[in-house]
Amino acid sequence: MPATTPPPARTRRGVPSGAATAIQAAVLVTFLAASSAPTPIYAVYRDSWQLAPSALTVVFGVYALALLVALLVVGRISDHTGRRPAIVGAIALEAASMVVFLAADDLAPLIAARIMQGFATGAATGALGAGLLDSSPTRGPVVTSVAPLAGMGAGALGSSVLVQYAPAPMRLVYVVLLVLLVVQATAIATLGETAERRPGALASLRPAISVPRQARRALLVAAPIDIAVWALGGFYLSLGPALTAAATGSADPLVGGAAVCALTVSGAAAILLLGGAPALRVMLVGAPALAVGVATTLVGVHTGGTPVYFAGIVLAGIGFGAGFQGALRTVVPLAAPHQRAGLMSAFYVLSYLAVCLPAVTAGIAADTAALGTVADVYGTALIALAVLAGVGTLMISRAPDR
Numbered sequence: 001m002p003a004t005t006p007p008p009a010r011t012r013r014g015v016p017s018g019a020a021t022a023i024q025a026a027v028l029v030t031f032l033a034a035s036s037a038p039t040p041i042y043a044v045y046r047d048s049w050q051l052a053p054s055a056l057t058v059v060f061g062v063y064a065l066a067l068l069v070a071l072l073v074v075g076r077i078s079d080h081t082g083r084r085p086a087i088v089g090a091i092a093l094e095a096a097s098m099v100v101f102l103a104a105d106d107l108a109p110l111i112a113a114r115i116m117q118g119f120a121t122g123a124a125t126g127a128l129g130a131g132l133l134d135s136s137p138t139r140g141p142v143v144t145s146v147a148p149l150a151g152m153g154a155g156a157l158g159s160s161v162l163v164q165y166a167p168a169p170m171r172l173v174y175v176v177l178l179v180l181l182v183v184q185a186t187a188i189a190t191l192g193e194t195a196e197r198r199p200g201a202l203a204s205l206r207p208a209i210s211v212p213r214q215a216r217r218a219l220l221v222a223a224p225i226d227i228a229v230w231a232l233g234g235f236y237l238s239l240g241p242a243l244t245a246a247a248t249g250s251a252d253p254l255v256g257g258a259a260v261c262a263l264t265v266s267g268a269a270a271i272l273l274l275g276g277a278p279a280l281r282v283m284l285v286g287a288p289a290l291a292v293g294v295a296t297t298l299v300g301v302h303t304g305g306t307p308v309y310f311a312g313i314v315l316a317g318i319g320f321g322a323g324f325q326g327a328l329r330t331v332v333p334l335a336a337p338h339q340r341a342g343l344m345s346a347f348y349v350l351s352y353l354a355v356c357l358p359a360v361t362a363g364i365a366a367d368t369a370a371l372g373t374v375a376d377v378y379g380t381a382l383i384a385l386a387v388l389a390g391v392g393t394l395m396i397s398r399a400p401d402r
Contacts, residue, residue, distance in 0.1 A: 020135040020191050025143045027087065027184045028128045031094060031121050032151030033158065034177050035063065038101075038114070039237050039260055040160035040253040043245075044169050045110065053239060053371070055107055057363025060238035061356035062111055063118035068352035070122025072207040072345055078127035080201035082193045087131065090124035091185040098178040102171055134194035142275065146268045149321065152237070153264035160257025169253075209349060210342035215334040219346075221396050222327035225287050225389035226347070227354040228382045229323040232294070232316060234359035235378060236263050239366065246371055247301040247309045259313055266317030271325050279333075280397045283326030287390035290319025291383045298379045301372055319386065324351075326393075 042056045078086035097116035104110045125148075132140035162176070163169040211219055236243075240263075241256030248255055270289075274282045293316025300309025328347065335343045358378070365374045 017135040020194075021132060021139060021143065023184070023187045023191060024087075024128050024131050024135065025147050027091070027124070027188060028132075028144070028147045029151035029154065030177070030180050030184060031090075031124050031128075032148045033155030034094065034098070034117065034181075035121055036152040036155035036237060036260060036264075037159040037173050037177060039156050040163050040241060040257045041170060041173070042238070043241055043251065043253065043256070044163065048170070049106060051107060052363075053242065053366035054360070054363040057238040057360045059107070059110055059114050060234065061360040063114040063121075064234065064352050064356035066115045066118025067122040067125075068348060070119040071126060071348050071352075072209070073205050074123045075126035075345075076204040077123070077201060078130055078195060080198055080204055082195050082197055083127055083131040083134065084188060084191060084193050086127035087124060087188050088185055090120045090127060091181050091188065093120035094124070095178055095181045095185075098174045098181065101174040102178075104170075131194060142272070145271045145275070145325065149264040149268035149271070153261040153268070156237075156257045156260035156264070157254075158257075160253040160255075163253040163257075207345055208342045209345040210339065211346050212335045212339045212343060215331055215339075215343060218331045218334055218396065221389065221392035222283070222330050223350060223389075224385040224392070225283060225290070225323040226327040226350055228290055228385035228389065229286070229320045229327075230351045230354035231358040231378075231385075232290070232320060232382055233263070234355040235362060235375075236260055236313075238359045239362060239371065239374075242366075242371055243301065243375055244309070247297075247304065248306045249304060259310065262310055262313045263317040263320065266314045267321030267324075270318045270321030274322055274325060279326050279329035280393055281326075282322050283330060283393040284390065284397070286319045286321070286323030286326050287386045287393065288319075289315055290323055291386035291390070293317070293319050294379045294382050294386075298376060301375055323386070323389070327389075330393075 038059070042059075045051055045059075046053075046056060074086075093116055097113045097120060100109055100113035100116060104113060129140075129144045132143050134140075136143075158176075159173045162173045166172050237260065240260050241253070244256045244259040245251045270286075274285065277285075293312050293314070296312030297309055297316060298312070300306070300312055331347065332340060332343060358381075362374050362378050365377075
């Protein structure tokens with residue numbers, strides 16, 4: 001490396017790139033923390049409003065679908081309007097959703113709040129991801145990979161603490177998040193703009209979904225593990241607290257929040273630690289870790305072994321992080337630069353449908369069947385997908401053209 005290293009890039013108002021990266025990372029963490037904050041409150045909603053399990057999974061599912069729509073429709077808008085307007089607009093919509101959460105007194109406004117929140121999160125994810133790459137091309141990809149899972153863990157754990165120990169369990173967490181969003185909107189507004197305004201904003205709203213021919217084989221191999229990891233996440237973010245209560249015998253919100261936190265934080269750690277490993281090797285770590293982790297979790301559910309249950313969650317979380325990272329890195333580099341937007345859109349569709357549809361199906365089943373039985377069927381399907389992905393990855397890694 002030359003002795004004279006260029007100084008860090010600065011935004012147009014002179015804010016160092018390190019500060020811009022930290023501010024945008026904090027906003028991304030807050031958005032994802034807000035996404036998991038309702039999870040520990042679901043039991044309170046259920047008991048207060050007499051909701052069925054299917055209603056809770058619908059509340060989660062509409063969030064994921066709204067997020068997907070936002071990623072597909074406005075995910076590239078900041079390339080045309082600039083980063084700051086897109087991020088501040090997303091924060092404003094997220095803050096509005098917090099107000100709706102605060103006023104919610106039944107299922108309908110809760111669903112409306114989750115739709116608003118999902119769209120805001122999708123819009124923010126696209127703009128913040130691009131802004132982080134602008135401010136730090138080297139650290140940006142790491143932040144955008146780790147921050148979402150770390151944020152979900154922090155949101156679930158922080159919310160569960162407030163639900164269990166603070167007053168107004170159905171309201172206080174949204175007040176805290178609303179204050180954070182206002183502060184962060186002010187911080188974003190002080191940053192310099194890193195993207196020039198350019199024409200084509202309306203054209204960018206048209207989703208482009210495609211899978212290039214050279215990436216189709218890899219996508220077929222990666223799809224089972226991608227579906228499995230996001231279906232696992234969807235289950236824990238909707239029915240996780242109820243399953244944790246059944247496994248541990250404790251209905252304390254903090255215990256349910258700790259389970260979600262264990263899953264997401266171990267996933268973030270796996271992404272961080274395996275970032276430099278070859279993609280196929282990461283897949284070969286993720287698939288068996290997910291399968292063994294889910295099986296161990298089910299053992300904990302049926303034996304009432306809390307340590308076994310949490311050990312399974314941590315191992316499944318490692319599979320979550322490694323499986324998703326391996327799948328993404330196996331498929332996306334195969335596309336030419338002009339094909340990557342369409343391929344990423346296809347990947348988003350696969351991932352977010354896997355988040356919501358299996359979880360909603362499980363919720364409907366839990367209306368009439370025991371949750372343990374539903375978890376057994378769900379877990380068996382995840383294990384089968386993980387095994388299928390592992391076998392496919394071994395085959396593709398040993399193929400002559402690899």
